Amino acid sequence: MWLTRLNGATLTHLDVSELRLKYVQVVKDICRTISQLPCLKVLHLRSQSGDSLSLYAFESLFYSCPTSLVDLKVTCQISGDVSRYSKDLVVGDWGYDEGPLILRDAPLLHLKSLDIPIMPVEDLEQVFGTILGQCPALESLELPKLIELSDDMLFIIASIGELCPRISTLSFPEGCLAEHVTMVLDALPEQQLRNLCYRHHKDPDPEPMIATWTRHSTTLRRIEFTHAIRIMSSVIQAALTTCEGLEVFSATSHGDLRNICLIFANAIESEWVCRGIRELILGVWVTGSGANPEYMKDESKATWTDNNHRHWDDLGKFYSQIGALTRLEILDLRAVGQIEMSFHHTPEREYFISLNETCFPGLLALEDAEQGKIGYLSKLAGLTQLRELRGSFVWTQKDNSAMIGEQEVDWFVNHLPSLEMATFHWRAFGAPLQMLQLRRPRLRVCVNSS
Numbered sequence: 001m002w003l004t005r006l007n008g009a010t011l012t013h014l015d016v017s018e019l020r021l022k023y024v025q026v027v028k029d030i031c032r033t034i035s036q037l038p039c040l041k042v043l044h045l046r047s048q049s050g051d052s053l054s055l056y057a058f059e060s061l062f063y064s065c066p067t068s069l070v071d072l073k074v075t076c077q078i079s080g081d082v083s084r085y086s087k088d089l090v091v092g093d094w095g096y097d098e099g100p101l102i103l104r105d106a107p108l109l110h111l112k113s114l115d116i117p118i119m120p121v122e123d124l125e126q127v128f129g130t131i132l133g134q135c136p137a138l139e140s141l142e143l144p145k146l147i148e149l150s151d152d153m154l155f156i157i158a159s160i161g162e163l164c165p166r167i168s169t170l171s172f173p174e175g176c177l178a179e180h181v182t183m184v185l186d187a188l189p190e191q192q193l194r195n196l197c198y199r200h201h202k203d204p205d206p207e208p209m210i211a212t213w214t215r216h217s218t219t220l221r222r223i224e225f226t227h228a229i230r231i232m233s234s235v236i237q238a239a240l241t242t243c244e245g246l247e248v249f250s251a252t253s254h255g256d257l258r259n260i261c262l263i264f265a266n267a268i269e270s271e272w273v274c275r276g277i278r279e280l281i282l283g284v285w286v287t288g289s290g291a292n293p294e295y296m297k298d299e300s301k302a303t304w305t306d307n308n309h310r311h312w313d314d315l316g317k318f319y320s321q322i323g324a325l326t327r328l329e330i331l332d333l334r335a336v337g338q339i340e341m342s343f344h345h346t347p348e349r350e351y352f353i354s355l356n357e358t359c360f361p362g363l364l365a366l367e368d369a370e371q372g373k374i375g376y377l378s379k380l381a382g383l384t385q386l387r388e389l390r391g392s393f394v395w396t397q398k399d400n401s402a403m404i405g406e407q408e409v410d411w412f413v414n415h416l417p418s419l420e421m422a423t424f425h426w427r428a429f430g431a432p433l434q435m436l437q438l439r440r441p442r443l444r445v446c447v448n449s450s
Contacts, residue, residue: 001033021047031064042071052079063103071113078119115142132163140169146180161187168194175200182208195222202229210238222248237266246274250281261336281332319379326382335392389422
């Protein structure tokens with residue numbers, strides 16, 4: 001902090017980790033220091049794991065911030081125990097002969113990004129009522145976990161829209177009740193939300209979230225669901241078919257992918273309008289088993305039924321949706337399905353299929369009429385900006401010893417000029433894959449064995 005004060009006249013960014021915020025003198029020294037930084041724009045403070053900060057100390061830190069601040073993030077946990085600080089954090093006595101701390105009495109008119117630390121619900125009302133009122137220009141807000149449905153919580157949610165009318169980025173890194181998320185989103189003006197990051201999403205009713213996509217269809221740029229528990233397929237479909245300006249869509253699960261995937265029928269029902277999307281991370285239930293349909297073994301199509309032809313045509317429609325996203329830079333598609341393990345003691349039990357059974361039928365094979373070969377790889381010809389290809393990708397041909405052929409190698413070299421990293425299943429490993437690495441030495445090829 002002494003070194004920071006020496007550079008106080010010009011310092012604009014301060015990022016300090018592993019702070020022992022449980023010690024009063026540490027909080028005092030930080031408060032005194034940041035109050036003397038008139039040019040400070042970005043302040044990130046992170047406590048050591050397990051350390052907590054009282055609400056009184058957090059407010060002292062907040063009111064010590066200079067009016068120049070644009071981005072404030074204090075990563076810690078707020079404790080309800082104030083006795084440790086209330087007697088020692090006296091504004092007029094700060095030691096070290098540095099003089100008294102002068103707290104700010106003006107709002108933070110330039111503050112655009114604020115992360116609220118984890119704290120008891122009873123403290124949140126005070127924080128939202130006083131601190132948020134000091135941030136009229138706030139655009140990005142990271143919220144702690146909101147878990148109780150009470151009058152206090154309703155006041156907190158209403159305060160966001162009333163005190164911070166410019167909010168366009170909302171993050172729920174600790175999760176939140178679905179009802180609260182909906183209320184917060186409803187409190188924002190229409191066509192204003194740009195970014196939504198939500199952890200542990202679990203919402204059996206898709207309609208409120210679909211309504212959110214509609215209310216912010218022209219402004220939404222980033223939608224991220226991390227460690228999601230359940231996302232209805234219709235919610236994913238609505239985002240892709242409603243949000244024209246979407247640049248990032250990511251839906252990941254810590255557990256069962258079957259609960260957060262896009263159903264094949266939804267994937268092809270309507271045209272995807274997010275043509276400017278750069279990053280797509282998504283699970284898709286293409287077939288019941290997740291593996292290639294049996295009818296694909298007859299590449300001549302002589303034995304195909306009407307349903308087989310219809311399914312193959314639908315696959316082409318789905319791959320065309322992907323291929324039309326010509327600004328894609330990162331594509332992470334995971335095939336989702338289930339099979340019955342007949343050799344198990346409980347044969348009716350369903351299991352996840354492993355990667356050697358999981359694929360997108362026909363996607364990584366080139367069609368060759370002369371050789372009677374079917375495939376849809378050419379549908380991806382427009383992805384010239386693609387840098388990373390990840391997910392459930394396995395080359396499948398009649399000859400299992402050549403899971404990837406020379407024609408596919410040529411296609412990758414010629415049609416995906418920006419590709420830097422590609423992930424394949426271990427069954428694709430062999431001479432053709434080595435050929436791909438030889439012809440594209442800067443391409444990082446990852447072989448997934450799980």
